[in-house]
Amino acid sequence: MPKVKIPTPLRQYTAGSPEVEVGGATAGEALGNLATEHPDLRQHLYTGDGKLRSFVNVYKGEEDIRYLEGQDTEVAEGDELSIIPSIAGGFGGERCR
Amino acid sequence: MPLKIGAGDVDRIHEHAREAYPEECAGALVGIDTGGVRVVVDVWLADNTHEEERRRRFLIEPLAVKRFEEQAEEKGMGLLGFYHSHPDHPAEPSEYDREHAWPGYSYVIASVSAENVEDMRSWTLRGDRSGYEEEPIVG
Numbered sequence: 001m002p003k004v005k006i007p008t009p010l011r012q013y014t015a016g017s018p019e020v021e022v023g024g025a026t027a028g029e030a031l032g033n034l035a036t037e038h039p040d041l042r043q044h045l046y047t048g049d050g051k052l053r054s055f056v057n058v059y060k061g062e063e064d065i066r067y068l069e070g071q072d073t074e075v076a077e078g079d080e081l082s083i084i085p086s087i088a089g090g091f092g093g094e095r096c097r
Numbered sequence: 098m099p100l101k102i103g104a105g106d107v108d109r110i111h112e113h114a115r116e117a118y119p120e121e122c123a124g125a126l127v128g129i130d131t132g133g134v135r136v137v138v139d140v141w142l143a144d145n146t147h148e149e150e151r152r153r154r155f156l157i158e159p160l161a162v163k164r165f166e167e168q169a170e171e172k173g174m175g176l177l178g179f180y181h182s183h184p185d186h187p188a189e190p191s192e193y194d195r196e197h198a199w200p201g202y203s204y205v206i207a208s209v210s211a212e213n214v215e216d217m218r219s220w221t222l223r224g225d226r227s228g229y230e231e232e233p234i235v236g
Contacts, residue, residue: 008166008176009201043226044200055197057159064159084163087179088147089194089204090121090154091186 002030002075005082013041027058027081028071045083057084099233100177100203100219102126102137107236109140110217114182114209120151123181125165126203127174134235135177135203141165143179154193155181178203178219185209188216190229198222203232 001021006014014020022037024030031052035042045056052058058065059082065073075081102110113122123145128138143165147156157179169176179202183191188208190198198204200222208216220229 007162007199009199012201040224055199059159082163084159085199086159087123087157087162087199088155088197089123089181089191090147090150091183091191091193 001077002079002081004030004034005080007083007085009085010041010044010083013038013044025074026071027060027065027073027075030075030081031058031071031083055086055088057086058082059084098130098221099134099235100126100137100205101134101235102140102205104236106137106140107217109142110180110205110207111209111214113142114207114214117145117182117184118209118211119184121145121147121153121155121182121184123155123157123179125157125162125169125179126177126205127165127169127172128177129174130177137177138174140180141168152184153186176202178205178221180205180207182207182209182214185211188218190220195222195226195228198226198229200224200226204229205234 001023004020022030022033024033124143125141126137128136143157145155146158147154166176188206203219205219207214219232219234
């Protein structure tokens with residue numbers, strides 16, 4: 001099964017584990033299975049309509065899956081996927097408290 | 098949980114915010130989470146690589162975040178969160194901030210004008226993403 005590396009802010013949802021093994025033949029399947037096994041993760045990875053959030057970056061090894069085949073990127077036994085945050089913000093839009 | 102930032106690190110954040118004005122600045126807060134208080138040991142400046150509208154947007158690239166995480170761990174510390182500036186706007190998170198925030202990190206926001214840093218406050222995203230809790234900044 002592929003392994004998924006979990007960034008620090010999300011480890012609270014994987015019982016502190018920095019790395020989780022999940023089933024799946026593609027990156028999308030592996031992430032979906034991860035969110036099913038750790039349901040509190042889902043809202044931080046996916047938008048309400050089920051798309052990966054724009055600041056959630058997924059790397060297979062050293063490569064961003066956006067530059068491979070996206071969520072259809074194949075993963076095999078021993079492959080390592082990493083979820084890597086990008087950090088964005090700014091004052092535009094409504095204030096939020 | 099209170100966020101402890103020493104005067105020297107506060108000065109560096111303020112200086113970065115003033116230098117970047119009227120654009121937004123951003124950087125990483127590195128330190129130790131003691132369980133009762135988060136102690137910032139160092140602040141690391143980041144490049145705002147947002148392609149446009151840097152007066153109201155900032156972006157720290159994923160590989161920069163990964164490098165910060167690895168460097169913090171090498172030093173026996175952790176990535177506690179990030180700071181950014183709001184030029185001519187309050188030190189409060191925006192809806193755009195909330196949409197892009199991660200749980201577990203501290204988000205320090207400095208309100209900066211042409212003259213000075215007017216205010217600085219720290220926020221954490223609620224676990225259900227519904228909004229923020231303010232955390233006190235202590236010296």
